[in-house]
Amino acid sequence: MNPNKKRLRRTMMFLNCQKPGLIKDPYIYKPDSIMLDLEDAVAEKEKDAARYSLYHALQEIDYRGVERVVRINGLDSEFWQEDIRAAVAGGADSIRIPKTESAEDVKMVEQAVRAAEEEFHIESGRTLIMAAIESAKGVMNCLDICEASERLFGIALSGGDYTKDLQTHITGTGVELMGARQHMIIAARAAGVQCFDTVYTDLDDMDGFRKDVETIHAMGFDGKSIINPRQISIVHDIYTPKEKDIIFAEKVVKEIDAKSALGIGVFTVDGKMIDIAFYDGAKRTIELAKASGVYKGDL
Amino acid sequence: MEILKPAAAGTLESSDAMVTVEPNDEGAGIEFDLDSVVIHQFGHQIRKVVMETLERLDVKDVKISVVDKGALDCTIKARVECAVYRANDQKSNLPWGGAIR
Amino acid sequence: MINAVGREIPEEILRITGKEVFQGNNYKEGVEFHKQGPIVKPVMDHNTSKMVGSIREALEKCGAHDGMTLGFHHHFREGDLVVNMVMKEVHDMGIKDVTICASSLGKAHDALVPYIEDGTITNIQSSGVRGKIGEAISTGKLKGLAIMRSHGGRVRAIQTGETNIDISFIGAPTCDDYGNCKGIGGKSDCGVLSYSFVDGNHADKVVAVTDCLVPFPNYPADVAMTKVDYVCVVDAIGIPEKIATGAAKPTTDVRKLMMADYCTQVVVNTPYFKEGFSYQTGVGGASIASAASLAKIMRERGIKMGFAVGGMSKGMVDMLDEGLVGKLLDTQDFDLFAVNSVKRPNHHRISAGAYANPFNKGSFVNKLDYVVLAALEVDTNFNCNVVVGSDGRITGAQGGHPDAAQGAKCTIVICPLLQGRTPAICTDVTTVTTPGESIDVVVTDYGVAVNPARQDLLKALKAADCVPLKTIEELRDIAYSIVGEPEAVQFGDRIVGIIEARDGTIMDVVREIKDYEFED
Numbered sequence: 001m002n003p004n005k006k007r008l009r010r011t012m013m014f015l016n017c018q019k020p021g022l023i024k025d026p027y028i029y030k031p032d033s034i035m036l037d038l039e040d041a042v043a044e045k046e047k048d049a050a051r052y053s054l055y056h057a058l059q060e061i062d063y064r065g066v067e068r069v070v071r072i073n074g075l076d077s078e079f080w081q082e083d084i085r086a087a088v089a090g091g092a093d094s095i096r097i098p099k100t101e102s103a104e105d106v107k108m109v110e111q112a113v114r115a116a117e118e119e120f121h122i123e124s125g126r127t128l129i130m131a132a133i134e135s136a137k138g139v140m141n142c143l144d145i146c147e148a149s150e151r152l153f154g155i156a157l158s159g160g161d162y163t164k165d166l167q168t169h170i171t172g173t174g175v176e177l178m179g180a181r182q183h184m185i186i187a188a189r190a191a192g193v194q195c196f197d198t199v200y201t202d203l204d205d206m207d208g209f210r211k212d213v214e215t216i217h218a219m220g221f222d223g224k225s226i227i228n229p230r231q232i233s234i235v236h237d238i239y240t241p242k243e244k245d246i247i248f249a250e251k252v253v254k255e256i257d258a259k260s261a262l263g264i265g266v267f268t269v270d271g272k273m274i275d276i277a278f279y280d281g282a283k284r285t286i287e288l289a290k291a292s293g294v295y296k297g298d299l
Numbered sequence: 300m301e302i303l304k305p306a307a308a309g310t311l312e313s314s315d316a317m318v319t320v321e322p323n324d325e326g327a328g329i330e331f332d333l334d335s336v337v338i339h340q341f342g343h344q345i346r347k348v349v350m351e352t353l354e355r356l357d358v359k360d361v362k363i364s365v366v367d368k369g370a371l372d373c374t375i376k377a378r379v380e381c382a383v384y385r386a387n388d389q390k391s392n393l394p395w396g397g398a399i400r
Numbered sequence: 401m402i403n404a405v406g407r408e409i410p411e412e413i414l415r416i417t418g419k420e421v422f423q424g425n426n427y428k429e430g431v432e433f434h435k436q437g438p439i440v441k442p443v444m445d446h447n448t449s450k451m452v453g454s455i456r457e458a459l460e461k462c463g464a465h466d467g468m469t470l471g472f473h474h475h476f477r478e479g480d481l482v483v484n485m486v487m488k489e490v491h492d493m494g495i496k497d498v499t500i501c502a503s504s505l506g507k508a509h510d511a512l513v514p515y516i517e518d519g520t521i522t523n524i525q526s527s528g529v530r531g532k533i534g535e536a537i538s539t540g541k542l543k544g545l546a547i548m549r550s551h552g553g554r555v556r557a558i559q560t561g562e563t564n565i566d567i568s569f570i571g572a573p574t575c576d577d578y579g580n581c582k583g584i585g586g587k588s589d590c591g592v593l594s595y596s597f598v599d600g601n602h603a604d605k606v607v608a609v610t611d612c613l614v615p616f617p618n619y620p621a622d623v624a625m626t627k628v629d630y631v632c633v634v635d636a637i638g639i640p641e642k643i644a645t646g647a648a649k650p651t652t653d654v655r656k657l658m659m660a661d662y663c664t665q666v667v668v669n670t671p672y673f674k675e676g677f678s679y680q681t682g683v684g685g686a687s688i689a690s691a692a693s694l695a696k697i698m699r700e701r702g703i704k705m706g707f708a709v710g711g712m713s714k715g716m717v718d719m720l721d722e723g724l725v726g727k728l729l730d731t732q733d734f735d736l737f738a739v740n741s742v743k744r745p746n747h748h749r750i751s752a753g754a755y756a757n758p759f760n761k762g763s764f765v766n767k768l769d770y771v772v773l774a775a776l777e778v779d780t781n782f783n784c785n786v787v788v789g790s791d792g793r794i795t796g797a798q799g800g801h802p803d804a805a806q807g808a809k810c811t812i813v814i815c816p817l818l819q820g821r822t823p824a825i826c827t828d829v830t831t832v833t834t835p836g837e838s839i840d841v842v843v844t845d846y847g848v849a850v851n852p853a854r855q856d857l858l859k860a861l862k863a864a865d866c867v868p869l870k871t872i873e874e875l876r877d878i879a880y881s882i883v884g885e886p887e888a889v890q891f892g893d894r895i896v897g898i899i900e901a902r903d904g905t906i907m908d909v910v911r912e913i914k915d916y917e918f919e920d
Contacts, residue, residue, distance in 0.1 A: 020374040021314035025818075025882060028845055029654055048390045049308050052377035055395055060373040062881070082391045089395030120396050229654040313820060337821045338916040339791055340886030346918065369821035371883060 002125055004093060005153040007067065008032050008291040009194060010239040012156070013226040016041035017050040023057050026066070029229035030236075033067035038083050039074065039098050047079045051086040058090030069130065071096040075105055081112055088116035088127055094153065099161070100131035101138045106148035113151070128153045130196075134161035139180045146191035154194030155184055156225060162198075170201075172208065174215060185220050194222040203228050213238050240292040241285050249285035250297050252278050300387060302361045308381035309374075316370035318378040320386050321362040328360060329353060335367035348372045352379045355398050405783055405832045407908045413895055417545070420905045425806050425837055428903040433759065436561030439604040441629060450579055452630045455489045455609070461630060462567045462605040464490065467497045471558075471568030471599045474504040474527075475583065475590035475732065479642030482571040482609055484511045485634065491520045499523035499544070501563050503554055503595035503752065504797050507531035508642070516541050525563060527551060528787070528797020537896050538793045540912040546794070546897030548787055548833075548910075551731070552756030552763065552803040553902050555598045559759060562904060568599035568606050570623055571637040575610035579628025580621035583733075583749070584742055586612030588638035591712075591733030591742045593622035597751035600627035611637045622749060644736045647714040650692065651685035655845045659814050660689035662843045662867045663772055668697050669864035670857055672769040672809050676706035676726070680771040680804050683713055683734050686814050687772050691715045698724055709755065709764045710771075710800060712738035712747075720746060729764055731755045731800070756803035758902040765800070765807025772812045773801055776819075777829040780872050782836030782851050784813060785829035787899060790822040792889040792913040794897065798833055802902050805838035810857065817844040823879035823886060825872065830889055832908040833899055846870070846878055890916055 013031040015023050017038060026034050036057065042050040058068060070092040072083035076099075087095060097109050106129065113127050129151045133139055139162070146155060157180050163169050168176045181197065188195035197216040200209045209231060213224055217238050224235050241249070251269050256279050259267055266275045289295035302322045309317040323330060335345060345367060352375075353361065363382075367375070380399055384390070393399060401409050403421035414421070443450070452458045470490075472483050483502065488511075490498060498521050505512075505524070510532040515521045517536070523544035529537055537546045549557060557563040572581035573589045583593045588611060600606055600623040607630045608623070617625075651657060663686070667673055679694075681687045692715060698704065705725040708716050712730045714737040719725045728747045733739045741747050756765045765771075776796060777785040784805070789795040805811045815824045825844060840857055842849045847870035850858040861869060870878075880886075891911035901907040 019312070020370055021312065024314065024371055028658075048385070049377070049381045051393075052308075052381045052399070053374065055399060056373035056377045059400075060371075082393065086393070086395055230652060232654075337790070337886075339889040341821060341884060342916050342918060343887060344884050371821065 103148035134158040142187035156196035159198030252282035306385035309378035473595035476638035479639035534794035555753040555757040565603035568603035576618040580618035591739040768808040788831040
């Protein structure tokens with residue numbers, strides 16, 4: 001398995017490939033991933049121009065370890081095949097498929113990616129895939145989409161188009177996204193892949209944004225799509241385990257290891273009942289703490 | 300490659316460059332015009348990048364003008380390539396990693 | 401001759417100006433001189449009136465002549481109307497070869513360019529020449545040399561007699577019929593008249609220009625009647641919205657906030673941050689954000705600022721209100737909050753000389769702990785360029801930059817690594833304004849560099865592990881790796897201006913710009 005599949009993706013920041021001023025050093029804002037967009041951000045008659053910008057940006061700009069995801073045009077367009085050629089040749093880390101509605105969509109992209117890797121002498125399997133869910137049909141076919149390819153690392157909700165498909169709109173309460181969010185996180189976990197939430201467009205309402213991120217964090221989402229660097233620190237703050245949680249997780253891991261050697265399956269840590277079921281979650285907390293750069297222990 | 304018709308790529312936004320190409324008579328060579336906000340510091344570098352890109356694309360005769368607003372090398376390359384390919388109406392099956400490098 | 405910052409100063413310039421090359425910040429420490437005084441025309445007769453009906457009448461009565469030097473302040477900033485008003489009359493009177501000695505000139509004075517072109521104005525001495533005047537000087541339109549000096553330097557030059565001001569025009573928001581000038585109480589308030597103190601004391605003739613005549617005595621006065629020859633009432637001396645603006649909105653730009661945060665971390669993790677410390681900041685977005693986050697930490701740790709000095713705005717006034725700072729020493733007001741605060745106890749008006757004159761017995765900048773400054777460019781020797789753009793055009797102003805930088809115990813320069821494609825951190829600045837020996841810390845969005853001469857600060861910041869530390873060379877290398885290595889600006893041969901150091905020696909020269917030529 002491509003080790004990049006499970007990497008930290010708390011924040012995925014959208015960048016318009018056609019705006020050279022913005023793509024020259026996005027890593028300074030420290031997002032986990034950046035999404036170089038060839039789709040909605042680029043006007044129809046500039047789709048070709050965006051590819052050249054994309055290719056050279058991927059080849060020549062130092063992203064210091066930030067993941068480079070490329071959002072190709074829809075599979076109903078005339079652009080997506082050349083988009084994949086340019087992205088894979090450029091060395092993109094992942095391809096984001098917009099408006100994914102079925103497992104066939106994923107397989108079609110996977111085939112094009114495989115062919116491009118071969119054509120451009122890219123290590124086979126290097127390029128990952130993520131699927132954006134933007135419609136009711138996409139939500140219903142979620143599990144199939146998640147399981148459609150070994151390269152698929154996760155699915156992301158595109159709230160704007162999705163709510164239009166439901167014949168409603170973004171209200172700010174989240175109620176119109178509830179169904180999609182719940183369905184998607186369940187499907188993603190069943191398939192063992194990651195799940196990402198939609199963008200929050202009101203940049204003046206940072207309190208609302210924070211509540212939104214707290215909600216999806218509690219629901220189990222792995223991260224959020226970002227449209228402005230100002231949003232990054234809030235997401236990272238919520239997704240970074242707090243010190244007391246890290247200490248607790250450490251205790252849980254160490255105690256479980258120690259107690260299981262003694263044949264003890266259930267015990268208390270800090271007054272809470274702990275058994276083996278807590279092990280994976282505690283380990284994940286430690287891993288997340290490490291990835292966030294706040295872990296100072298010895299596990 | 301030949302320049303079959305006039306074409307342009309890029310914008311005049313900060314950090315971008317607008318590149319315009321026009322056909323030139325056979326054997327006339329490359330006529331290069333540069334207007335840049337950082338011409339003193341990067342004039343030679345911009346010219347170098349433009350010439351190298353045209354060479355990789357095997358363009359020998361062209362009138363090319365660049366209005367630069369502080370674009371990095373990668374953006375200048377991208378705009379030159381886009382203008383040249385547009386001048387040839389070629390939008391797919393591009394030689395990524397080959398002539399485009 | 402090469403000076404102490406490695407800049408070549410042509411012998412010709414040394415000869416014309418009679419100046420020496422810069423030889424280090426404290427070259428003139430303790431070197432005594434005789435302070436010059438003005439020519440004074442006594443007014444004994446109580447029937448003598450100082451009121452004049454127009455600027456022209458004032459000029460005539462003051463004996464305006466070819467080759468004279470005129471003095472102006474820039475407290476009205478981009479809303480100034482005085483300089484243009486006076487120079488139009490000077491021009492219309494057919495006077496030529498005038499030297500303008502202003503504390504600064506800017507976009508408000510674009511109208512002076514025709515007077516430069518036609519020889520009315522042949523010399524300019526100023527802290528800055530923003531706008532079209534800078535363009536005109538850079539394209540060689542000024543017949544004489546432009547002398548760019550700091551706020552402290554202007555006071556020194558006038559007090560030593562190096563510059564003799566024939567007539568100074570002081571735009572006064574309020575004035576009485578005998579010449580007592582104040583910075584508040586009128587229609588075009590600017591708060592303080594700091595830059596005019598030295599003019600009042602040393603100019604041969606002083607004319608107060610006001611748009612708000614008030615009853616005698618307009619006391620306590622910033623410039624007293626005993627120093628003023630004439631009073632002229634006009635319709636407007638400034639445009640209020642451009643003099644003192646509304647409060648600047650705090651920045652939301654993530655990069656600026658990052659740099660502001662680094663700056664605050666540098667302050668609070670260095671040894672001078674303790675009860676009673678002193679501070680100067682600017683009005684850039686990052687500076688204001690930094691002062692705000694500094695205030696937060698001060699509250700948390702119960703540390704109060706002893707005094708703040710320099711240009712004032714809402715942030716500082718709020719800190720005074722809250723009791724976080726003991727005293728404000730004000731040289732310039734940037735917004736209405738500062739202007740209105742000027743009347744209060746503990747908000748003191750100080751002269752430019754008290755603030756920064758290097759040739760008095762000790763000025764406020766010498767007592768500063770921290771100063772936060774901006775810069776156009778910083779090189780690997782920590783020299784700063786504040787005046788000349790990367791395209792060779794004169795575009796900025798020294799202001800109090802070199803003054804505060806030398807005086808402060810910890811001088812911090814905030815500067816984004818890249819300005820468009822131009823690397824702000826470079827191998828050699830285009831022109832040196834402030835020498836590297838005055839600069840202690842450089843804060844960029846890519847990291848923080850400490851001057852190797854300050855191992856004490858470096859040790860403190862390393863121990864605190866609070867900011868990403870890099871060497872200045874590393875920062876330059878990062879910049880060049882992104883944008884490429886820049887070539888030097890191609891200048892013409894003619895020298896159009898000099899950058900004067902605080903002590904009157906020559907820090908650098910500015911040459912005429914010329915069109916770029918490809919070398920083939």
